[in-house]
Amino acid sequence: MEQISRDVGSRVVNQQGEVGRTRYLVLHDYGMGGLWWWVWAGSAEEIIGACAEVEVVSDPDAVSRAETWTLEEVCLDDPDPNPLSSLRAQRDAQRGQPGFGALVGRERVCLRWPEGDEGEVFLMELGPDGRRLRQVEIGPDGGSVRTGIEDWPFNPPFDLHDPQYASMEIGSGDFQEAWQRARHESEG
DSSP: OOOOEEEETTEEEETTSOBTOEEEEEEEEOSSOEEEEEEEESOHHHHHHHSTTOEEEOOHHHHHHHTTSOOOEEETTOOSSSTTHHHHHHHHHHTTSTTTTTTTTOSOEEEEOOOOTTSOEEEEEEOTTSOEEEEEEEOTTSOEEEEEGGGOSOOOOOOTTOGGGGGGEEOHHHHHHHHHHSEEGGGO
């Protein structure tokens, strides 16, 4: 559906009769797939601020492809329940917690994931969109393996507003040191 808008005085009214709203392509990428919607909002930032674990897709080719899909349309402030309700509730629960939004707007973010069930630890370098750029897995024996974007079939973004990640942050020097010590996955 093509967005149609008209000027009414100093206001812009879109095809749904909403003042000052634009339709955005929004994705909740959970790794093995994703949920897509057209979301009417005042800005992309308003969507990210209101909903956890989503991204506003701005790539023109992706938006053009999505124009051919049958996607549900929702207004950001529609009453509950709606497709965004749980993501809005999650963001509302995060807001006000220590570390909320602390990692947003950085070119690089490095995290140390808590130790896994088998004693492994993951160090990750994330880009400004929350996607992994590089990763080091340190085994319980101290051996480490490094991987990059080309090694992962899935790379869903981490929500950098989420306050849990602020406490996992490590310095870029610590990550780089571990990266240098690690062998590449293909080196066996």
